[in-house]
Amino acid sequence: MRPDPHSLLRQVFGFEAFRGVQAQVVDRILSGAHTLAIMPTGAGKSLCYQLPAVALPGCCVVVSPLIALMHDQLRAARTLGIRAASLTSVDADWRETQDRLVAGELDLLYVAPERASGDGFRALLERSPISLFAIDEAHCVSEWGHDFRPDYRLLRPLLDAFPSVPRLALTATADRHTREDILAQLGIAAEGLVISGFDRPNIRYAIQPRDGMGQQIGDILAEHAGPGIVYAQTRAATEQLAEALGKDGKRPVLPYHAGLDPETRAANQAAFLASEEMVMVATVAFGMGIDKPDVRFVVHAGLPKSIESYYQESGRAGRDGDPAIATLLWGPEDFMRARQRIAEVEPARQAGERARITALGALVETAGCRRAVLLRHFDEDPPPFCGNCDNCLSPPASIDATLTAQKLLSAVHRTGQSFGLAHLEAVLTGKTNDRIVQRGHDALSVFGIVEGEEAALLKPVARALMVHDALETTEHGGIAFGPAARGYLKGEHKIELVLTPKKERRRRRDTGANPIDDPIFEALRECRRDLAKEAGVPPYVIFHDSTLRDMAAIRPKSLRDMALVSGVGIRKLEAYGDAFLAVLRQF
Ligand code: ADP
Ligand code: MG
Numbered sequence: 001m002r003p004d005p006h007s008l009l010r011q012v013f014g015f016e017a018f019r020g021v022q023a024q025v026v027d028r029i030l031s032g033a034h035t036l037a038i039m040p041t042g043a044g045k046s047l048c049y050q051l052p053a054v055a056l057p058g059c060c061v062v063v064s065p066l067i068a069l070m071h072d073q074l075r076a077a078r079t080l081g082i083r084a085a086s087l088t089s090v091d092a093d094w095r096e097t098q099d100r101l102v103a104g105e106l107d108l109l110y111v112a113p114e115r116a117s118g119d120g121f122r123a124l125l126e127r128s129p130i131s132l133f134a135i136d137e138a139h140c141v142s143e144w145g146h147d148f149r150p151d152y153r154l155l156r157p158l159l160d161a162f163p164s165v166p167r168l169a170l171t172a173t174a175d176r177h178t179r180e181d182i183l184a185q186l187g188i189a190a191e192g193l194v195i196s197g198f199d200r201p202n203i204r205y206a207i208q209p210r211d212g213m214g215q216q217i218g219d220i221l222a223e224h225a226g227p228g229i230v231y232a233q234t235r236a237a238t239e240q241l242a243e244a245l246g247k248d249g250k251r252p253v254l255p256y257h258a259g260l261d262p263e264t265r266a267a268n269q270a271a272f273l274a275s276e277e278m279v280m281v282a283t284v285a286f287g288m289g290i291d292k293p294d295v296r297f298v299v300h301a302g303l304p305k306s307i308e309s310y311y312q313e314s315g316r317a318g319r320d321g322d323p324a325i326a327t328l329l330w331g332p333e334d335f336m337r338a339r340q341r342i343a344e345v346e347p348a349r350q351a352g353e354r355a356r357i358t359a360l361g362a363l364v365e366t367a368g369c370r371r372a373v374l375l376r377h378f379d380e381d382p383p384p385f386c387g388n389c390d391n392c393l394s395p396p397a398s399i400d401a402t403l404t405a406q407k408l409l410s411a412v413h414r415t416g417q418s419f420g421l422a423h424l425e426a427v428l429t430g431k432t433n434d435r436i437v438q439r440g441h442d443a444l445s446v447f448g449i450v451e452g453e454e455a456a457l458l459k460p461v462a463r464a465l466m467v468h469d470a471l472e473t474t475e476h477g478g479i480a481f482g483p484a485a486r487g488y489l490k491g492e493h494k495i496e497l498v499l500t501p502k503k504e505r506r507r508r509r510d511t512g513a514n515p516i517d518d519p520i521f522e523a524l525r526e527c528r529r530d531l532a533k534e535a536g537v538p539p540y541v542i543f544h545d546s547t548l549r550d551m552a553a554i555r556p557k558s559l560r561d562m563a564l565v566s567g568v569g570i571r572k573l574e575a576y577g578d579a580f581l582a583v584l585r586q587f
Contacts, residue, residue, distance in 0.1 A: 005030065008051055012080055014547075014569035019044050021196040026051055029132060029166050034188040036138065036169040038179065038195045041312075042293070042319035045170045046073060049134035050108065052168075054082060058129030059106040063116050064136045065149055068269075070110040072291050076541055077108055081571030086110035087121075104129045113140070117154035122161055130165050133158075135186060138169035142181035152185075159187060173312055175378070198311070198378045202318045203326050205370040206390035207363065208500070209463060210301075210331040214244050217299055220327060221245065221279060226296030226512055227272065230281045231313060233302040233334075235259045241301060242281035256282035273538045276525070284313055293320035293540050296512055299327045303334035306356040307363060307377045320544050322513045330364050332466030339469060361467045367391060367398040367498040390500075397499045404450065404457045405465060405488055405495040409481070411446040412471065413489075415439070417480035421462055424479065429455050457497065464495050514545055515552070520587050524548040527583045531576055542576060543567055555584055 005026050009015050018026070021039060025048040028035045039045050053060035064070045070086050077084040083106050085097040100106045101124065115121055135141070141152035159167055169186050171178075183190060208216065217230060230245070232238040235257040246253030252275065254268045272280045273292055280286060284304070298317040304310040310328065318324025335357060342353045363373045370389040372382035386392050411424045426433060427441045430448025441447060450458065462479070465471040470484040487493050515521050525539075525548060532539040543551075547567030556562040559577045563570075568577070 003055060005051060005055065008055055009047075010569075012054055012082070012569050012571070013047060013051070014563075014565070014567045014572065015047075016566055021194050022048055025168070025194050028192070028194070029168055030055060032164070032166045033192060034167045034186075035192045035194055036171075036179070036182055036186070036188050038171055038193070040196065040198050040200055041172045041315040042200065042321060043172075043196055045136070045172070046076075048170065049132060049136075049168050050077060050080075050082060052132055053107045053134075056131035058104060058131035059101055060108050060132040060134055061116070061125065061130060062108060062110045062134045062136060063113050063152075063155060064110055065113065065140050065147075065152075066288070067112070068290065069136075070112075072273075074108075074110055075537055079535075079537070079541055079572065079575070080569055082107050084108035084110070087115060088112060098124060101128045113149060113151035113155060116158055117151060122158055125158075125162070130162060133162070133165055133167045135167065135169040137171060138182050138186070139171040139173055139178050141169075141185045142178045144175070144177040144181050156185065156187060172315070173308060175308075198375055198380050199371065199383075200315060200318065201386075201388065202321055203314065203324050204388045204390075204393075205314070205326050205328075205374070207328045207330065207370060208390075209460075210329045213301060213329055214241075216329055217241070217245060217301070220297060220299055220325070221251065224297050224325060224512070225277065225514075225516075227275055227277060227292065227294055228279050228297035228299065229287060229295060229316060230279060230299045230301060231284055231286075231304075232281055233283070235283065237301065238281050238283055245279060245281065251277045251279060253279045253281060256280055256286045258283065258285060274532070276529075276539060284309065287313065287316045290316075291319065292316075292538070294322070294545060295319070295324065296322075297325045297327070299329065301329055303330045303338065303360060303364075304328070305338075307359050307374065310360075310363070311374055311378075320540070320546060322545060324512075328364070332463045333473065335361065335467045335469075336472050365464065365467065365496075365498060367396050367496075394500075399497050399499060400494060401457050401461050401464070401497040402488075402491060402494045404454055405461050405470075406491065407446065407449055408458060408461055408465070409470070409485055409489045411444075412479055412481065412485075414444045414446050415441055418474065418476070418478040420477050421459065421479060424462075425455070425458050428458065460497050460499075461495060464497060468493070468495075512545075514549065518552065520552045520555075520584070521548060523583050523586065524551055524580060527579055531579060543572070551580060551584065555587075556581065557584070 009018065020043055022044055025035055025037045029052040037048055049060055049062060067088050067090060070088060074084050074086055085106055087094060087097055101109055140147050140149035167186060167188060169182055169188060230241060232241050238255045238257045242253050242255035254271060256265060256268050272278050273290060295317045298314050304313060314326035317326055338357050342350050345353055366373055369382060369386050369392050371386040375382040407428060411428050426436060427447055428450040432442050436442050462471060468484055469482040470488045471479055472482040474480050528539045528542050531542050544567055547565060550565045554565055556565060559573060562568055562577045562581060563573050
C-alpha cells in the first residue's frame with residue numbers, strides 16, 4: 001500500500017501540515033491530473049513535486065532552468081533522504097544516474113530544458129519508469145513572461161510522448177496572459193490551474209526617497225541581523241556601495257555583478273549561501289538562481305524595472321516564512337532615466353513601458369497600503385489593513401501641494417529653465433546672493449512668494465513633478481520643463497504630497513523571530529554551523545532557523561521527542577538528531 005501524503009509529509013519532510021494550496025496540488029498529482037500551480041516565492045512549490053516523487057513508483061523528471069538552482073535543490077532533497085540526481089554538463093556520474101533511472105532507483109531527476117527536449121533523453125525515459133513531469137519556473141515557456149527560454153517550448157513533444165504521466169508546471173509569477181500561455185504550451189487544461197494568493201505576509205514593505213543613502217542602508221544593516229541583499233543599479237554602483245557598507249567591518253559585505261570574473265562570482269555566491277550574516281550588494285541578476293531561505297532583508301538602492309520585478313526581487317527575502325523586510329529607496333532621477341530608456345525601445349512597446357513607470361510612480365507615492373498596491377497589480381483583493389508596511393504602521397498625512405507646484409514651475413520658467421533646485425529655492429523664498437542679484441532674479445514676480453513652512457515642500461514637490469514628467473534635469477544639472485509641465489502649471493492636475501512621519505531612530509536589532517542572545521539558540525546554531533561545514537552545505541540545508549527555535553522551545557531529550565520538532569524528518573533525525581540532543585543536554 002502506498003504511504004499517505006500526510007505521513008510522508010511528517011516522515012520525510014518533518015512538517016506537520018501542508019501549507020496553502022500544497023495539499024490541493026499534491027492530491028491532483030497523486031490522482032494523475034495535469035496541473036499548473038501558481039504560488040508565490042517561499043510558498044513551498046518544491047514539496048508539490050518532491051512529495052509525489054517519493055509517493056509514486058518511478059522517477060519524477062524535474063525541468064529547471066539553471067544548474068545552480070538544480071544543485072541547490074538536489075542537495076536539499078538528498079539531505080531529506082530523497083534519491084535525487086541531475087544530468088547536466090557539470091555532472092560526472094551520467095552513467096550511474098542513467099542506470100539508476102532505468103532500474104527505478106531514482107525519485108527525482110533534474111534536467112535542463114535543452115537536455116529534456118533531446119531525442120536521446122526521450123529514448124532514455126522510454127526505458128525507465130516515470131511518475132511525473134515537473135516543470136519548474138514554468139513562466140520561462142511564455143514569451144509574455146519576463147524570462148522567456150525558447151528551450152521550454154520544445155518540451156511539449158516529450159510530454160505528449162508520455163500521455164499518462166501527469167504534468168506539474170510551477171511558477172511564482174504569472175499574469176493572466178502568461179498563465180494562459182503556459183497552459184496552452186504545456187497541454188494542461190484550464191481546470192488544472194491552481195492559484196494561491198500572492199501575498200507575502202512576513203515581508204514588511206517600506207519605500208522612501210533616497211536621502212543620504214549610505215546612512216539609510218547603514219541603518220538597515222545595523223537594525224537587522226541575518227543575511228541580506230542590496231540591489232544597486234549599475235556595476236559601478238555595486239562596487240562602490242559594497243565598499244562603503246563593508247568599511248566598518250561589522251559584517252561581511254561582498255559585491256556581485258556580471259562584470260566580475262566567473263570564479264569571483266561563484267565564490268561570492270557560495271560565501272553568501274553559506275553565511276548567516278553576509279550582505280550581498282548586487283545587480284538584479286543576482287538571486288535568480290538561488291533559493292537561500294533565510295534572507296532577512298532586500299534593499300533596492302534604486303527603482304526596479306516594474307512592479308513585477310519589484311515583487312520578484314523583494315520576494316527573495318523571507319522564503320523561510322520568518323519576518324523579513326523589503327525597503328525601496330528611490331530618487332526622481334530614477335524615473336527620468338526610466339523615461340529616457342523608453343525612447344530606446346521599439347515603438348510598439350513604448351506604451352507598455354510608460355504604463356510600467358506610471359504603476360511604479362503610484363507605488364512609491366501612495367499614502368495607502370503598499371501591499372494593497374502590489375496585490376491589486378496582480379488582480380488580487382488586498383486585506384483591508386496589512387499592518388506590515390510603512391504606511392500601515394505609521395500612516396502618513398497627505399496634503400494638496402498643487403499651489404506650491406505651480407509656484408515652482410513658474411520659477412523654473414521665469415529663470416529660463418537652466419538653474420538647479422538650490423537656486424530656485426533661494427529665489428522663491430526671497431534670499432539674495434550675488435548670482436540672484438547679477439541675473440536680476442530678485443526682480444522677478446516669483447521672488448519671495450514662498451514663505452514659512454511652505455519652503456520645506458519645495459524639495460518633495462520637485463521630486464513629485466519629476467516623477468510625473470513635469471520637470472526634468474538638464475545635462476548641466478539645471479531643472480527644465482518636461483512634457484507634462486503645462487498641465488500642472490495651468491492647474492489641470494493636482495500634486496498630492498505624502499508627508500512621512502519623522503521616524504525615530506531605532507538602534508535595535510529586531511527583525512526576525514529569532515531570540516537575541518539566547519544561549520541555547522546560539523549553541524544550536526553553532527552546532528548547525530559545524531555540521532554544515534562538515535557536510536559542505538549551507539546551514540539552512542541542515543535545519544531552518546524555525547526548526548532550531550522549535551528545538552530550543554521543546555528541548556527534546558530523546559530522538560523520539562526530537563522527531564516531533566517541525567522540520568525534523570526521519571533522515572535528518574538519523575543524521576543530526578544526536579548532535580543536537582548533545583547540545584541541548586548541556587543546558
Ligand atoms: P518556492 O519554490 O515556492 O519558492 P520552496 O519550495 O523553496 O518555495 O520552499 C520554501 C520553504 O518552505 C522551504 O524551505 C521549505 O522547506 C518550506 N516548506 C515547504 N512546505 C512546507 C510546509 N508544509 N511546512 C513548513 N515548511 C514548508
Ligand atoms: Mg522554487
